[in-house]
Amino acid sequence: MRRSLEIFTAITALAVVGAAALTSEPPRLIVVLTFGAMIVLAENVSVLVHRAGAAGGTSLTPGFMLTMAAIAVFGDDPSTVVGAALVGAFEGLYIPHLRQRDIGIVAFNCGQFALSSAAAALVFTSISATGGWEQVAAATAAAVAYGVVNVSFVLPYVALKHGERASAVWADMFPALPNYIAWGLLGLLVGLVCAELGPLAIVLLVIPMGIGRWTFSSFSRVKDAHDRSVELFIRLIEAKDPYTAGHTERVARYSLYIGEELGLSPSRLEHLRQSALMHDVGKLAVPSRLLNKPGRLTPEEWDVVKRHNSAGIDIVANVDFMRTMAVVASDEHGRYDATPSVTTPPELVLEAHIVAVADAFDAMTSTRAYRRALEHDVAVDELRANAGTQFNPACVDALVAALDRRGERHGAGHETEVHQFAVTPPVAGVGSAGLGDLEVAR
Amino acid sequence: MTHDDQLPPVVLVGLAGAVGAALVLLAVHHGLAGAAIATVLALGLLVPVRVPWGGSVPVGSAPIIAAAALLPRTESVATLACGVLLGTVVVLARSRSGAVVATQRYAASAAGALVAIVVAERAIAGDVPTLAAAVAASAGLVIGDLVAAHLRPDAGSRMALRSVLPVHLTLACAGTLIAVAAEGVGMAMALVAAFPLLITRFSFDRYAGATTTLEQTVQALGLVPELAGIAPVGHSERSAAYAVALARELGLDRPATTRVVTAVRLHHIGGLPHEGEAGGTTTATPAEVAAHSAQILREAGLSVEIADLLESARADVIDAVAPTLEAAVVRIASTFDDIVGTDHEAADRGLSLVSGAARDPHSRRVVAALLELVATGDGLVRTAIAAGEQFREAAVGLDLESVTGTRAGAGELLPFARRG
Numbered sequence: 001m002r003r004s005l006e007i008f009t010a011i012t013a014l015a016v017v018g019a020a021a022l023t024s025e026p027p028r029l030i031v032v033l034t035f036g037a038m039i040v041l042a043e044n045v046s047v048l049v050h051r052a053g054a055a056g057g058t059s060l061t062p063g064f065m066l067t068m069a070a071i072a073v074f075g076d077d078p079s080t081v082v083g084a085a086l087v088g089a090f091e092g093l094y095i096p097h098l099r100q101r102d103i104g105i106v107a108f109n110c111g112q113f114a115l116s117s118a119a120a121a122l123v124f125t126s127i128s129a130t131g132g133w134e135q136v137a138a139a140t141a142a143a144v145a146y147g148v149v150n151v152s153f154v155l156p157y158v159a160l161k162h163g164e165r166a167s168a169v170w171a172d173m174f175p176a177l178p179n180y181i182a183w184g185l186l187g188l189l190v191g192l193v194c195a196e197l198g199p200l201a202i203v204l205l206v207i208p209m210g211i212g213r214w215t216f217s218s219f220s221r222v223k224d225a226h227d228r229s230v231e232l233f234i235r236l237i238e239a240k241d242p243y244t245a246g247h248t249e250r251v252a253r254y255s256l257y258i259g260e261e262l263g264l265s266p267s268r269l270e271h272l273r274q275s276a277l278m279h280d281v282g283k284l285a286v287p288s289r290l291l292n293k294p295g296r297l298t299p300e301e302w303d304v305v306k307r308h309n310s311a312g313i314d315i316v317a318n319v320d321f322m323r324t325m326a327v328v329a330s331d332e333h334g335r336y337d338a339t340p341s342v343t344t345p346p347e348l349v350l351e352a353h354i355v356a357v358a359d360a361f362d363a364m365t366s367t368r369a370y371r372r373a374l375e376h377d378v379a380v381d382e383l384r385a386n387a388g389t390q391f392n393p394a395c396v397d398a399l400v401a402a403l404d405r406r407g408e409r410h411g412a413g414h415e416t417e418v419h420q421f422a423v424t425p426p427v428a429g430v431g432s433a434g435l436g437d438l439e440v441a442r
Numbered sequence: 443m444t445h446d447d448q449l450p451p452v453v454l455v456g457l458a459g460a461v462g463a464a465l466v467l468l469a470v471h472h473g474l475a476g477a478a479i480a481t482v483l484a485l486g487l488l489v490p491v492r493v494p495w496g497g498s499v500p501v502g503s504a505p506i507i508a509a510a511a512l513l514p515r516t517e518s519v520a521t522l523a524c525g526v527l528l529g530t531v532v533v534l535a536r537s538r539s540g541a542v543v544a545t546q547r548y549a550a551s552a553a554g555a556l557v558a559i560v561v562a563e564r565a566i567a568g569d570v571p572t573l574a575a576a577v578a579a580s581a582g583l584v585i586g587d588l589v590a591a592h593l594r595p596d597a598g599s600r601m602a603l604r605s606v607l608p609v610h611l612t613l614a615c616a617g618t619l620i621a622v623a624a625e626g627v628g629m630a631m632a633l634v635a636a637f638p639l640l641i642t643r644f645s646f647d648r649y650a651g652a653t654t655t656l657e658q659t660v661q662a663l664g665l666v667p668e669l670a671g672i673a674p675v676g677h678s679e680r681s682a683a684y685a686v687a688l689a690r691e692l693g694l695d696r697p698a699t700t701r702v703v704t705a706v707r708l709h710h711i712g713g714l715p716h717e718g719e720a721g722g723t724t725t726a727t728p729a730e731v732a733a734h735s736a737q738i739l740r741e742a743g744l745s746v747e748i749a750d751l752l753e754s755a756r757a758d759v760i761d762a763v764a765p766t767l768e769a770a771v772v773r774i775a776s777t778f779d780d781i782v783g784t785d786h787e788a789a790d791r792g793l794s795l796v797s798g799a800a801r802d803p804h805s806r807r808v809v810a811a812l813l814e815l816v817a818t819g820d821g822l823v824r825t826a827i828a829a830g831e832q833f834r835e836a837a838v839g840l841d842l843e844s845v846t847g848t849r850a851g852a853g854e855l856l857p858f859a860r861r862g
Binding site for chain 2: 190212223230
């Protein structure tokens with residue numbers, strides 16, 4: 001299936017270029033080769049400099065801009081379609097694919113890029129623009145034409161190759177579509193300037209492109225380092241209390257379930273995820289002997305745990321980016337019936353409610369030093385029983401709905417990560433142990 | 443006038459009136475287009491492209507270059523002047539910190555661009571082609587901005603110079619493209635060239651934001667051993683303050699400074715209990731802690747360079763031999779704070795102890811820099827102690843069983859053995 005799409009694309013491209021070549025003069029070879037070389041360089045520069053992560057199959061590439069520039073350089077001439085197709089074909093020469101000897105994907109890419117470029121050239125040359133806004137309109141139409149052809153080949157191909165549904169691939173590609181118009185227009189503009197002033201103008205495109213690449217790879221490097229630092233942070237939190245293996249990640253997952261169910265925006269979901277990952281940060285300040293004590297805590301010990309937990313949160317809250325997460329992590333904000341201080345933003349109060357519900361659910365459905373995991377339904381009933389007082393009812397309903405829809409069951413009989421306890425914890429009901437992590441002896 | 447002074451309303455109204463009159467004059471003399479361009483230049487000042495580690499360049503650099511290269515000379519002078527004035531009034535009215543620096547740099551940039559074009563005209567005794575004029579204006583603008591930034595006494599604006607150059611280059615290309623496109627292709631298409639300015643702003647902003655977040659995550663990680671009670675609260679913060687000052691004094695570049703500060707902040711990470719090990723105390727020697735810290739960083743997939751630096755630095759070991767200058771900075775920043783802590787009276791004792799123990803050339807260089815910094819009375823020790831203080835205030839609820847540094851044996855400092 002995938003193979004036949006590759007063959008079909010390559011043959012169609014050859015046929016279109018061949019037919020166009022028969023009806024027009026040959027394009028200027030020097031333009032084809034110059035732009036071709038620049039495109040191969042631009043497409044592969046990140047590969048040559050360092051192997052930067054996965055080059056996503058649907059990412060937009062700088063070669064596109066250069067192809068559009070070439071179309072403008074060829075100018076209003078019948079040979080432009082053939083020239084554009086030949087230049088566009090160079091976009092498919094991606095060195096990692098060539099190294100893997102994946103001829104199929106190279107043929108497919110060369111073919112679909114040639115066809116997209118030919119479509120753009122056809123549209124651009126057939127709209128006879130004399131200047132001004134007409135020219136902007138013609139350039140926009142050309143960029144759209146490129147995008148339409150490109151998407152209609154790449155979408156089914158990616159769907160076939162990775163076995164994904166077409167709608168999922170479309171959702172992945174959709175956000176990048178405005179870029180087709182913006183970058184396409186810019187490429188055409190540079191080409192027009194090139195035609196006026198000579199090839200020097202291309203430098204004005206290449207320098208910002210290079211700097212843009214550099215900024216992006218620097219950003220990716222820093223982002224990667226940040227993600228690893230956060231992972232280390234979580235590991236340090238979990239090392240503090242080995243009985244809660246995987247707890248942090250599960251709380252983050254349940255929090256996202258609730259957040260999605262409540263319709264939070266992507267940026268707020270990301271903040272919620274990070275806050276949930278950090279929700280146990282206060283534990284770092286709690287003496288380990290108290291955290292890992294098998295039996296009940298005395299009231300004095302319980303007081304120490306609470307005091308240290310909140311002091312720990314206060315300390316990290318001095319770090320700017322932890323400030324809002326610390327609000328979410330604090331016990332005072334997690335309770336639904338607590339009066340939040342006027343200075344706390346309402347969205348953070350909601351996040352604190354979400355994390356409190358997620359935390360309690362995971363605490364009940366996993367085995368702890370002081371008791372074994374409760375059953376799924378028992379935990380849900382307990383959440384419902386305390387909804388409106390300790391828990392935000394909307395968050396409880398959202399979690400239950402999200403778990404039911406996914407068919408997920410947790411708690412006794414469904415545990416995935418179980419710590420090996422020296423003394424097997426007792427089987428106990430909700431009455432013998434509180435909810436949430438630190439409420440051991442309430 | 444200091445940075446944060448807000449102008450009295452009377453002055454603001456007066457200024458606004460003067461600029462409004464100037465705009466009207468501009469419109470009368472050179473048509474509405476001139477006034478429109480001046481407004482664009484003013485708005486351009488309000489949109490900064492941030493770069494990591496502080497510093498920014500206003501997006502307005504690009505339209506300044508285009509306007510300087512395209513407009514006839516008298517018109518360009520009047521338009522640029524009006525644009526800069528209008529922008530200045532708006533920025534001062536908002537009175538954001540650093541507004542004065544920003545407007546001074548903007549004015550210097552515009553002046554630089556104009557001067558460069560005049561120089562180019564003199565040099566070839568005639569009209570300069572638009573492309574050449576735009577290139578000259580770009581060079582003049584960058585020089586004007588850098589000179590204005592360099593004249594500022596605060597070291598911060600000088601530190602950022604190298605990081606703002608890529609932004610300058612990108613904006614100069616966009617400005618030049620706007621100028622040549624407006625002349626050769628038409629104004630409508632030339633506006634397309636302004637689009638990458640948004641991308642530039644977005645991508646640099648994102649990079650700058652990620653850098654800040656990473657720094658703060660490292661800062662938070664540095665607090666973990668302090669929460670666990672194996673280092674005094676505030677130690678990481680104070681040591682980092684010494685490390686930053688030393689790196690600046692020694693002229694370390696940005697990546698080296700980042701490495702040094704990260705290593706200093708994380709040097710106690712290895713003192714935390716190993717995974718699966720209960721209990722919070724550590725009896726490991728500083729060298730073992732250093733090795734374990736490095737191992738933790740490697741396992742976490744963080745920078746190998748920082749792990750190596752941590753291992754070779756042997757933080758907290760007062761008389762170790764430093765293999766590199768960076769290692770010496772890490773070690774001396776941390777040991778100096780081990781001795782001084784929150785008592786600025788102890789600075790002299792700290793200086794004499796670290797300088798007495800410095801045997802290798804790298805350590806001696808760092809100690810010399812530290813002596814210089816502390817002796818010149820910049821208040822470095824007080825600043826560092828103040829940096830740690832907010833963390834100590836938050837920690838009042840903790841019953842940390844007297845966590846202090848103790849000097850043990852032949853010059854080796856065994857820090858923070860926990861008592862009780």
